[in-house]
Amino acid sequence: MQDLLYFSQQLINGLTIGSAYALIAIGYTMVYGIIGMINFAHGEIYMIGAYTALIAITGLTALGIAWLPLVLVVALVCAILVSSSMGWAVERVAYRPVRGRHRLIPLISAIGMSIFLQNYMHLAQGSRNVGFPILIEGGFNFGSDGAFQMSLSYMQITIFVTTLICMTVLSTFISRSRTGRACRAVSQDLGMANLLGIDTNRIISATFIIGAALAAVAGLLLGMYYGSVDPLFGFIAGLKAFTAAVLGGIGSIPGAMLGGLILGIAESMTSGYLSGEYKDVISFSLLILILLFKPTGLLGKPEVEKI
Amino acid sequence: MQNNVKKLVTAIAASVALLGAGAAVAEIKVGIAGPMTGPVAQYGDMQFSGARMAIERINAAGGVMGENLVAVEYDDVCDPKQAVTVANALVNDGVKYVVGHLCSSSTQPASDIYEDEGILMITPASTSPGITARGYELVFRTIGLDSMQGPVAGGYLASLNPKKVAVIHDKQQYGEGIATAVRDTLKDAGVEIAMFEGITAGGKDFSSLVTKLKQAQVDYVYYGGYHPELGLILRQARQADLDAVFMGPEGVGNKDINTIAGEAAEGLLVTLPPAFDEKEENKDLVAAFADKDQDPSGPFVLTSYAAVQLVAEGIEKAGSKDPFEVAAALRANSFETPIGTVQYDKAGDMKSFEFIVYEWHSDGSKTPVSN
Numbered sequence: 001m002q003d004l005l006y007f008s009q010q011l012i013n014g015l016t017i018g019s020a021y022a023l024i025a026i027g028y029t030m031v032y033g034i035i036g037m038i039n040f041a042h043g044e045i046y047m048i049g050a051y052t053a054l055i056a057i058t059g060l061t062a063l064g065i066a067w068l069p070l071v072l073v074v075a076l077v078c079a080i081l082v083s084s085s086m087g088w089a090v091e092r093v094a095y096r097p098v099r100g101r102h103r104l105i106p107l108i109s110a111i112g113m114s115i116f117l118q119n120y121m122h123l124a125q126g127s128r129n130v131g132f133p134i135l136i137e138g139g140f141n142f143g144s145d146g147a148f149q150m151s152l153s154y155m156q157i158t159i160f161v162t163t164l165i166c167m168t169v170l171s172t173f174i175s176r177s178r179t180g181r182a183c184r185a186v187s188q189d190l191g192m193a194n195l196l197g198i199d200t201n202r203i204i205s206a207t208f209i210i211g212a213a214l215a216a217v218a219g220l221l222l223g224m225y226y227g228s229v230d231p232l233f234g235f236i237a238g239l240k241a242f243t244a245a246v247l248g249g250i251g252s253i254p255g256a257m258l259g260g261l262i263l264g265i266a267e268s269m270t271s272g273y274l275s276g277e278y279k280d281v282i283s284f285s286l287l288i289l290i291l292l293f294k295p296t297g298l299l300g301k302p303e304v305e306k307i
Numbered sequence: 308m309q310n311n312v313k314k315l316v317t318a319i320a321a322s323v324a325l326l327g328a329g330a331a332v333a334e335i336k337v338g339i340a341g342p343m344t345g346p347v348a349q350y351g352d353m354q355f356s357g358a359r360m361a362i363e364r365i366n367a368a369g370g371v372m373g374e375n376l377v378a379v380e381y382d383d384v385c386d387p388k389q390a391v392t393v394a395n396a397l398v399n400d401g402v403k404y405v406v407g408h409l410c411s412s413s414t415q416p417a418s419d420i421y422e423d424e425g426i427l428m429i430t431p432a433s434t435s436p437g438i439t440a441r442g443y444e445l446v447f448r449t450i451g452l453d454s455m456q457g458p459v460a461g462g463y464l465a466s467l468n469p470k471k472v473a474v475i476h477d478k479q480q481y482g483e484g485i486a487t488a489v490r491d492t493l494k495d496a497g498v499e500i501a502m503f504e505g506i507t508a509g510g511k512d513f514s515s516l517v518t519k520l521k522q523a524q525v526d527y528v529y530y531g532g533y534h535p536e537l538g539l540i541l542r543q544a545r546q547a548d549l550d551a552v553f554m555g556p557e558g559v560g561n562k563d564i565n566t567i568a569g570e571a572a573e574g575l576l577v578t579l580p581p582a583f584d585e586k587e588e589n590k591d592l593v594a595a596f597a598d599k600d601q602d603p604s605g606p607f608v609l610t611s612y613a614a615v616q617l618v619a620e621g622i623e624k625a626g627s628k629d630p631f632e633v634a635a636a637l638r639a640n641s642f643e644t645p646i647g648t649v650q651y652d653k654a655g656d657m658k659s660f661e662f663i664v665y666e667w668h669s670d671g672s673k674t675p676v677s678n
Contacts, residue, residue: 002522006518006522009518009521010515010518013512013514013515013518014515016514017512017514122344126348127344127345127346127348128346128348128349128563129346129535129538129563129566129567130566131538131542131566131567131568131569133569134542134546134569134570137546139546141548148521148522148524149521149548151547151548153546153547155546222511226511226512226539226543227538227539227542227543227567227568228511228535228538228539228566228567230346230535232346232509233511236509236510236511237511267512267515268514268515271515271516271519272515272518272519275504275505276504276505276506276507276510276515276516277478277504277505277506277507279507279515280507
């Protein structure tokens with residue numbers, strides 16, 4: 001019983017982190033699916049989302065507004081607005097001018113953008129860790145007193161529920177809406193979609209905006225869950241989400257979700273049963289193994305060379 | 308035209324030469340190297356404010372052998388790679404004395420360069436024993452060692468008769484070093500160590516670690532490392548209802564841990580150097596800091612002040628600006644500083660340095676715990 005509770009607790013921990021990874025991973029996978037480039041500045045967009053949410057929360061608290069749902073909604077909206085405009089701007093400034101060139105050029109441009117945004121935040125917000133106020137406290141406890149108790153906090157539930165909502169909305173959007181259909185068309189063949197009258201520039205912008213909005217949601221959620229943000233907040237998270245996207249099959253949205261969850265669970269199980277020191281070793285080994293045996297990732301389609 | 312250009316060039320060359328000569332006569336450069344930015348910049352603030360104050364007061368009192376001290380400041384971000392770059396920049400700038408670095412992992416690689424290039428280094432904060440264990444002639448410190456601090460922390464924990472203790476560290480030179488010393492002290496005292504484990508510095512998610520601590524039913528947790536990680540561990544432990552008392556070294560003892568951990572920082576145990584700013588004989592100095600709106604209570608402010616003072620008095624005592632002679636003078640004499648009487652052993656460590664256990668509060672204040 002004890003062991004089962006312990007296992008479930010680690011599973012919950014893993015799923016929490018995993019669902020947030022999945023939210024960030026979608027940004028990588030959608031951009032890759034459509035223009036075949038890796039947006040390395042995506043982790044920074046997530047970091048900016050977390051900072052914006054924190055600033056909004058602090059501002060509202062300073063104004064004396066403490067009604068939790070309102071605070072969360074305002075913080076979420078602010079984070080999404082700022083991150084999305086940032087995502088849009090990054091695409092316009094750093095990627096559109098070099099689109100269609102050799103693959104390496106947008107990649108370098110992306111890395112440059114990432115370094116720029118990180119250092120910009122260093123200057124704008126200082127390099128110290130800033131703490132999030134604890135807004136959602138408490139949770140359910142399972143197990144008898146005096147022994148190991150499994151806890152499922154309200155914060156974790158919030159993360160699951162929000163992620164679930166985002167994923168459902170995104171799937172419906174991609175499969176049902178006009179823009180969603182255009183997105184799929186562009187990802188299949190950009191040139192052809194263009195010929196058939198789809199404004200591909202607009203679709204690409206939309207992709208960046210959607211990815212950034214989801215990253216902002218993840219930024220708010222993880223900022224509150226972990227408890228602090230710093231300008232390097234997005235670096236590791238970006239790397240992990242990128243791994244999740246590749247694991248699930250880059251370019252595939254369900255793949256990103258699955259990859260995120262697998263990565264989160266692998267991490268928490270490793271720290272739970274082996275040691276926290278091996279957390280990253282195991283998750284990146286998993287990536288290498290999957291790439292060795294299934295180079296397209298778990299749910300990815302084999303890429304047809306379009307030369 | 309041709310002539311004018313020649314004249315101009317000559318004039319510039321002459322003035323540059325004059326400037327250079329002027330600087331060499333009237334100034335002694337003291338390098339201050341530490342983190343101005345990065346996750347532990349608050350410790351850098353302590354270091355820079357202490358060192359600047361010392362330079363200002365020494366100059367006001369007539370300088371060193373009639374010459375003024377000039378601060379040359381460098382940012383190493385507490386990153387070992389950056390520290391090497393900084394050390395090389397110092398060499399190029401012709402600096403002969405360094406107060407720094409702060410993080411042990413930066414001090415270690417930088418000190419190799421200083422020793423090779425004949426630069427005297429006094430670190431006001433690095434506590435890793437390895438730094439002075441290599442027989443270097445020019446390496447000193449104005450702080451104690453992990454091998455002194457670890458036993459104080461371990462001894463205090465053992466005196467509380469804990470059932471089970473977990474020892475966690477951030478796998479860095481400072482954190483792991485001190486955690487190992489604490490573990491060994493606890494083991495010798497017969498305390499059961501439930502786990503000894505590393506985490507990733509800069510990590511954010513400690514939920515699995517907290518779950519593990521809960522499972523192990525520990526009543527005390529010792530953490531070797533800095534406040535950004537411990538702040539998050541405390542916070543996540545509180546959210547998960549982990550009922551254990553945490554303890555850490557001076558690397559966690561600053562007010563930033565409160566902004567991260569909030570209420571969860573209440574009751575944290577910290578080993579710190581004694582509060583030098585509360586000593587009677589430092590009253591004047593504390594007032595001077597207060598005049599500038601600076602806080603002298605941080606653990607590294609007065610150690611940095613003392614480091615600059617030791618450079619100055621070492622030069623006076625040696626009667627020479629040669630770093631090797633200054634080093635010999637530092638070893639041969641004893642000095643009265645704001646952190647007490649400083650006497651060096653052969654390795655460059657202070658012969659005595661005290662650590663005290665404090666209880667940290669959620670408002671950022673601390674109270675000494677009686678043993």
